[in-house]
Amino acid sequence: MSLQLDFGSENTAPVHPAFVEALTEANVGFATNFEAEEWTAGAIRRLREFFEHDRLEAFTVTTGTAANAIALGAMVPPYGTILCHWDAHIETDECGAPEMFSFGARQVPLAGEHGRLSPDALAKHLSHARIGVVHSLQPAALSLTNLTEAGTAYTPDQIAALTAIARRYALGVHLDGARFANAAASVAATPAELSWKAGVDVLTLGTTKSGSFGVETIVSFNDRYNVGLAYLRKRSGHFSPKTRFLGAQLQAYMDDDRWLKNARHANAMALRLSRGLTALAGVTLVHPVEGNEVFVQMPDAMVERLVQRDCKFQRDWRPEPRHHRFVCSWATTEAQVAELIAVAQAASVSA
Ligand SMILES: Cc1ncc(COP(=O)(O)O)c(C=O)c1O
The missing domain is CATH 3.90.1150.10 (Aspartate Aminotransferase, domain 1)
Structure with a gap:
């Protein structure tokens, strides 16, 4: 048989053996459903160390689209806007899911070279946004992606420059980290430096593209969003009952680097x-x-x-x-x- 040449997506690759092993180890006996089990509790404890943040909360789901949509749905009111790069996955590849999960918010695509949102474009948009005018949609969240959809990596400083602008207008900051690990490896930054230390409130931490069977975790560094995240995950039908298998894989992601x-x-x-x-x-x-x-x-x-x-x-x-x-x-x-x-x-x- 000739060598398979598949460069279509990380998602065409097999599941990495470490995740298969984690699934097998967790697949013993009975365990409480809906996160009341040790695998998810352990994964959240580990995430707090991983991100050097002892108050973060985490919500596992099975697709990146669900994670992004629930995250943004919890952050943005129906009359809000979500500012993102024009090439962002939420803009091009999620069928408007964040707009649906926020019950009507609108995404605003902005410019930037090589997938990185331009601070000037963001500042200009916000300065023209008619904030406080009841006739206009109100900017509510900035959504960044790292790696970007152009395969480039934001450094912590580049993220911080954008989040500082967002903060001036009281926007929440979401980061789509479907390829968070690739970005961290690229810029040699710690998970904390690339997320909350740079001003990120809610991160979609992808492990599927790192070799798991399909675990995406909404990591919240800002407790104002936690209640909304919990209810929206359930209401949208994304609270998997057999969470032990998601928690076990999330632990395997962090095990042994x-x-x-x-x-x-x-x-x-x-x-x-x-x-x-x-x-x-x-x-x-x-x-x-x-x-x-x-x-x-x-x-x-x-x-x-x-x-x-x-x-x-x-x-x-x-x-x-x-x-x-x-x-x-x-x-x-x-x-x-x-x-x-x-x-x-x-x-x-x-x-
Ligand atoms: C940047 C980015 N965000 C999110 C996702 C997750 O998408 P899915 O809903 O297919 O898991 C992907 C997958 O291709 C992606 O490239």
């Missing part, structure tokens, strides 16, 4: 891939590679050759400029990266 090891590996594979591809004629990076994703423009003949070889990737990811997305995960191997580059190179030689 699994989160960081998996992220470092995925980031290293992406860097290797980007170096190999950009050495070929006609291939250019659209965004700097700062995490586990590579966004490139490449000749159509190369795209076709990869498709013929059954290589999976996100073809025509965004139209302007037209480019393609390749994602590496904990499961990507050096051999897979080398073969992808060899296939692309064969197309470039025969062109």
Whole structure:
């Protein structure tokens, strides 16, 4: 059988063995349902150490969309706006879920280079927002994403610069951390430095893309949102009854620095891939590679050759400029990266 070349998404990778082991270990005997069990309690204790924050609360769900929508739903009134980058997952890929879960709030897409929201664009929007005018929607939350959707990483200082602007207008701050581990590995910051210490109130901590079976955790550093988060998770049907399996995986994410090891590996594979591809004629990076994703423009003949070889990737990811997305995960191997580059190179030689 030929080597599988799947660079479509982290979610096409298998579950990492550490999470399978955690599920197996938790799968013994009976355990209380709905978080009244030791796995979730233990995971929350561990999260408090992980984030160096002894009052945080955490709410597990099974998809990133649910986590983002419940988080923002608890932070934003129906007459509020959610400010985000135009390319944010909540804007492009969640079918308006945060707007639905807030019972009518509106997302406002703003500009910024390489997926990072521009502080000037944010400040300008807020200074024109007609705050306190009953005829206008009221800015209520800033939502950032790290890694960004362009695969770049915000540093703690870059996040703090944006949250400082948001604070001046009393906005809550949400961070979509579907790839939080990749960002932390990229900028060598601690989980605390990249979240509450930089002004984040509520974080969506993704572990699915780090190799878990599907655990996304809403981490609240601001207790004003906790009651809303608890009720909205239940009311929206996202309070899984068998929480022990989510709690057990969340612990496995933190055990033995699994989160960081998996992220470092995925980031290293992406860097290797980007170096190999950009050495070929006609291939250019659209965004700097700062995490586990590579966004490139490449000749159509190369795209076709990869498709013929059954290589999976996100073809025509965004139209302007037209480019393609390749994602590496904990499961990507050096051999897979080398073969992808060899296939692309064969197309470039025969062109
Ligand atoms: C930036 C970002 N946020 C959130 C998600 C989570 O989405 P899902 O609802 O598919 O778990 C993803 C997954 O692709 C993502 O890339």
